[in-house]
Amino acid sequence: MRKKKNKKKASKGVVHPDPRLTVKQLCMKGSQLLSRGNAAEALSFFKQVEKKTGRNDEIDAYLFSAYLLYHKQLLGKGFVSESSAIKKEVCEYFPGIDKVSEEQMAAYFKCCSGEGAFCAYQYYITKKGLSPVLEQTLADLLLQKQCWSNLDGFDATVPLKRDSEAIKQALPMMEEGKWEEARDVLGSITRQSPFAPVRMFCRAMAAFYEEDDTTFLRAMALIHEDFFLKPLLDNLAAALTEIKDDGKRSNVWQHLDCFFEGPVMAERQARDLLFELNHKSAAGCAEKIKKLAASIYPNDVDAAIMEIISILWRSFSDKGYYENSLSTLINKLLPKDKADLMISKFVFLQSAKKLSDVGAYLALLPVEFPNRREQHIAHSLILQSTVSATLNKNVGFDESLFDGRQPWFPYAKLLGIQSTDIDMMLVEILRESIRLDPDNRVGYELLSRLPNNSKEAKKAVEEILSAMMERFVDDPYPCLELANLYYDKNAFRKAENVLRIAMERAPHDNRVLDRHALALLISADKNIRHERYHLSWPDLEKAQQLKRKKHVVFLAAKRVIHRNQAENVSIEKAIDLETLNFSMVDYLRTLAIILADFQNNLYKNRAVVLSGLSGLFKKQIIKTGSMTSGEIKALLAPIEKQYRVLLPNFSMVQMCTRYNPKICRGLNDEDFISIIDQVLENSLLTLICNELNCRIKNKKGLKSRVLEFYLTVIRYMNGEIIGSAHFIDIVNGAPASERRHLEDASHRLALHAHGILRTALQKFEFGILDPLIPDINMMQMVEELEKLEDQKGRPLSRGEVFNHLMENYPVPSILENDELYDDDDDDDDYDDDYYELKSMAEQLEEFIDNEGIRNLPNNIIKDFRNLMRSSPQNRRRFDDLAAELKPVTDQLSREVKIFLYGKA
């Protein structure tokens, strides 16, 4: 193989002239090679001739041509130093002006020294006259070498000399980059001048700096190819065209640093980085990120690195190598404090609801926000987003959060959590957020979405809204929210006062007008019930004038009742009068509201009116068969929270289903689920169960699974099923794509659930629904035992059942210490001996561990405690033990405290 290659090489090598050839033959062969463009071989033939005959004009002409061509070829191939070496030979064999063409002469000028070229041209003029081509070459030389003295010997009429003055005048401007001025100075240069390309070059450069790329390209096209700056201009033109075409940058940009400021190659570096990332080479990414960052923003490379990592964060996570690779990469690229910050930030963003992650990020916030004010704003935003994420996902906190060993405890101050009240937790976090950034309106608005069931929470919300009212003096929002809060507390006077302020602040605001109309309705309602009809009618008239669509049904209902009570108009006639242009949905809702109002209040002629109304409503509600699913959904929708003042405990679904039990049949599955989500309550469980059972038949796939999930939750609420098996069957039976729908349904249903079920639905984990003791299915045993009968054939009472159960149940040995519970035994040692108590506490801790109760939610531990205390004998033992252990309660774990005392 090697031999073959060598042969091939040999055959391709330079042909050496045959020494037997004559001079004539050598010259002929050399000329042939030269005409074919083979300068190197032609040279060897001519050299052979020179060797044989010595130098003469003919061989000099041959050698000059061959060297000139060879020089050009070497330069073309990029052999700059080699081609420069040839220049000497070109000059040496110059055969005289008569024997060379104009083109060769120009090439010769480029090879010889400046002075030599100008002398040669002077001689050329005397022999052959002026040559524009040669003058252009010399003009290039003048500009490159600045050898203006070489023109001294030229006649003033020679264009090169004639136009050189203008060039010399423009030269300082060109040197300073004032191309526009240079262009103006060179305006007198004609197209025929040897300096015409220079003038055109100045015009192109001026256009470039004026960002007129079209003129630049046009001027550039007029410059001949031999102009010495043409390659640079070609690159610039290519770069400008690239930007216009697709915005991407190729290699031409690397020679254009002189024309641009900024990261010229950044886009190319970014593409390289993405390529590296797509090929999962995290190590390679580090270097590329660093280079790209330095290129884009050299003033603060760390900031640029953080930006790049932030952009790439999701992609790392998506590619599944987030945990290790990203952390390693961040640690490699950034100083420790910034790396820790980035990592904790990404963990926070990944799970915004985890308090420990939020706390860890907050602790590092000064690194990201050194300015104190900005730090407060950022801190506030983070707390706010935590609350918002918790509310949006409906993933509540459970009481186990207050276990002292929880990882967020060290950050409690940063989180603003002061109490150990689960209801107050979100309010406290938000209160801290507002404290840090009191001008942040979103924080206040979020407050109204918080469940404020406890008295403390209501009080805190009231305080914050009052503060907001003072801070935002033109905003009616806090007044309206406060009014809602006061109406909720039946503090009507306070509500009316803040509403008055809201009216002063924004009399034309729709929210204020709505609330004002509602306040008038509430006032009218009170007056009708107190038979102050002279006051109720003006309120109703004013409410009517406000034309609030939202209240139209309630307004009509109140007007009907007023007409009936104050003006003795028959209820049917009053209804006809007030519901003249109503849609069927509004008409039925008005009827339902009037009916409920008469049922709740002791109006005049109540019985007669109720009888007539019931008949009318029953007659009309049957007509829902012709209504669309959307209309039925609108009909069944619960009344808004703000109307509860007018009709407490009113349920539209209950009212409608009482008169038409099959009304839900007209709803499609989506609307039915939406209605369940809005109105799920104990009194409707059986009805909803039946409807779900009907719908599940003949259905498959996602819809069926979601419906089954709803049914399972409702059956659990109804006490028909226990344990997690049904839930787990549905969840495990669903493909991964459907699990999200089930999880969403679970979160929605959690709003209506309580206790363990609520926790299970919130977390979408149903294992906790199983009985606590793995070996004994307690509830099942209870169920079975309840079926037993005593000797007289009576079913066992619940107490008897539990006594029976306790015989087989592992009671803590400490409870079996009869001595301890013997009332007569007054052993002082037990009371006084602290260490003995400690030992008892340890036994209880051990019991908690052995039974697997440790770390379970409070409510489950409470259930366990209730079960254990269900027998009177055990209850006494519990209470005595609890009393005994009082001196060491501070040393008991949360679980033992709940087990003994019912609370932590």
Next chain:
Amino acid sequence: MLNYFLTLDISPGLSDEKIREAYIHLIKKHPPEKDPEGFQKINNAFEAIKDKRSRARTRIFFPTTVVDHEQSLMAFAGSQRINRRRAGLSELINACRKIHKEL
């Protein structure tokens, strides 16, 4: 975050007023009728950093707003304005010599 500052051709740490000035200067240069894409980009950048609260929000939650990381990275790489730099004749001759050498 940095991306938005570079889009507005300003350095981080400027006051709200200065940011606004830079924004107004740029939208005058890139009016929506002539350069809708550029205008949108400038507008988005301004909205993200116009005041302390916006800046804090952007800085914290920026990673979650990235939908297409490739597009975002390219946008960041191209966010630094590349300005045309005044070069004199000698500098251009030297640059041209470099090209000759590499050719």
